Amino acid sequence: MSVPDIKLWYSPGACSLAPHVLLHEIGVPFDAVETSVAKAANLTDEFARINPKKRVPVLSLDGEVITEVPAIATAIANLAPEWHLMGRTALDRVRVYEWMNWLSGTLHGQGFGGLWRPQRFSDDPEAFESIKARARKTISECFDVIERRISGPYSTGNGFTAVDPFLLVFYRWGNGIGIDMPNTCPSYTTLAQRLVQRDSVAAALAAEGIDARSLSDQVPPTDSPTRTSVVHGSAGWC
């Protein structure tokens, strides 16, 4: 395998944890650049020049900039096809894309996005509480779907795929917002516990300064006065 120059911009505990795990999984050398959302490092002009969307994760492959978790996961999987990170069979691949799109668009974008970033959905601050309440329902509905869909050792059949570390991100966020994940989602909990045993997951968590034994961190403090969520009184990783 000819390995390009790889760089990943991530924020500790954010959705960027998923591609961070995948890079460790395939064992390629890469530079991980911390861009803390809690410290508003994603809002600097310097970062906006890399990703005008001002979001993490960002992957650069020999200077080619890729954004969006499903696209980044695909790019990492293409670097090491023998790991089958996007699925082994044709149907597995369909299922991986089905999961990734739904997790990214519905659970992340509508659910956690609505809860932690209600200002994305309305300019009227008076609407924020009802947006957040609706987003909490979306998150619970998504967790119910996830719980019912996990039937094997991993989310998509028997093999680890890019879906699994993405699910781990949301499992941690679920705990972080006070959902009793072990009791409401036992199968999801078993998956999360299996995942933190993986070397790639342990390595990515350690690199992000997260205790691998902890699946239940609280949401990070809103420690930056420049952070947009502070203005709107919410906190979170997303």
Ligand SMILES: N[C@@H](CCC(=O)N[C@@H](CS)C(=O)NCC(=O)O)C(=O)O
């Ligand atoms: N659809 C994007 C979502 C990226 C995203 O929202 N990232 C969050 C961290 S989990 C972020 O950078 N938020 C910073 C902000 O909104 O200011 C993806 O899949 O990569």
